[in-house]
């Protein structure tokens with residue numbers, strides 16, 4: 246499922262291959278992908294326009310067009326953006342295709358159709374309507390803001406980090422990786438977290454996301470010291486002699502080490 250790093254790669258694809266080019270036409274191949282806009286409205290809004298700016302907020306991607314509105318993309322379970330030059334390269338599950346006068350094409354593909362293509366008056370309108378929290382990579386989202394938002398929640402560490410109204414863009418896989426790096430149990434109640442943990446959590450969040458973006462950009466594997474390639478019950482922990490366990494938190498499969506992820510517990514890691 247695309248999380249923030251995958252959507253950031255889509256933002257870069259859009260920026261590299263589509264900005265500054267004039268749109269010749271827009272083809273909607275499956276109208277089920279559209280949200281609150283018809284195929285003809287989408288075509289009319291974009292044809293003859295240029296895309297001027299690509300902006301990401303959490304898992305949402307926005308492109309400002311020269312008609313002074315925004316294209317809004319959400320990637321659901323299997324969404325992706327693909328740029329190509331030859332029509333024959335069109336992805337199998339392309340749902341919307343933008344053709345540019347330059348001969349380039351940009352396809353929004355989505356095999357399972359849980360993503361959405363829409364128009365928006367502004368990113369701020371979407372953020373406000375969906376009550377999205379700050380983007381974790383926004384420079385203005387500092388340690389103090391992070392600490393205030395997370396410590397003000399009830400529930401467990403993992404459910405707080407997953408809540409899009411707390412922080413926009415963190416999802417199941419990367420939250421497990423972040424929590425793993427801080428040696429904390431994913432089900433630790435927020436009120437049990439020591440205040441010194443917040444600095445570690447904040448750093449782990451930023452580092453995990455930035456590293457993941459770099460790895461995706463290079464099409465590289467996750468390094469061996471990550472939890473991500475070991476999401477399997479009974480796997481060996483890459484950091485200690487412990488064992489990786491699978492539990493369900495908030496309905497989501499959650500993996501953690503049964504030995505070193507004990508920070509905040511009596512007798513646990515320090």
Ligand SMILES: [Zn+2]
Pocket residue numbers: 482483484485486487488502503504505506
């Ligand atoms: Zn371990």
